[in-house]
Amino acid sequence: MPRSFLVKKYFTNKKPCYRESHLDSQAVTSFFNNMDSLPLPLSPVTPVSPSLSPSPLGPVDLSSSPSCSSGDEEDDGGRTSDPPSPDTLHPMYHCMYCSKSYNSLSALSHHQMSQHQSSQCSPLPHAPSLSQEALARPTFHCKHCSKEYTSLGALKMHIRSHTLPCVCPTCGKAFSRPWLLRGHIRTHTGERPFACQHCNRAFADRSNLRAHLQTHSEVKKYQCGSCSRTFSRMSLLHKHNASGCCLSH
DNA sequence: CTGGGGACGGGGCCC
């Protein structure tokens, strides 16, 4: 499975390290104690321009596809999508040698095997040097924005960020995913399940606890490339750079 | 201006 479903995405140097730093109970202490040895990115973090190269293959237009499979949980209010149209859910597979399209991978494979394999066909000029399988991979367009995905599941997940099916019963604010709603509900209940082991603070959001733990560390995660100052948050480093540090070096 | 907290979005991985 590809690490990224998203065709158009921001490329980062993220190295997910899941399940290595559970922040509950003693794991927090472990995380903090080992902070110095963690492979933290102590280098200036620079924003990376998005790759906006168009899909080399004809994208699948899902403009009339349903926005979410769980339609019964969708809040209407003008956000619901058009009714499902099975035809438009079918991805199209495009030949890398000619412009013919097929609605099944097997049909495309048969076409390419029979029409192009024995000949000296070369891929279309706009086709990148990818494997044939990769080239045959369909792309799925979001009807609400310009994003493209290589799997329908990824697209459905993304579309939830447009349809916002999870609605707070208290204030009516809508969210794309249930756990986002749960986090929001904590703002109403005041629940703060993520406690700092080094002070009395507790947080409703794990990310905020993680950021807070940085404040306990002498050497923080984000370092200015010019003056070597370290910051607990990327945004602080950005502010620091914007304030002119790098201009004076 | 700086540091920090609150709230939230989104892609990726695991089950």
Next chain:
DNA sequence: AGGGCCCCGTCCCCA
């Protein structure tokens, strides 16, 4: 396939 959870990241606000 879909839900749950993880991490990274951003924006806003305030002291």
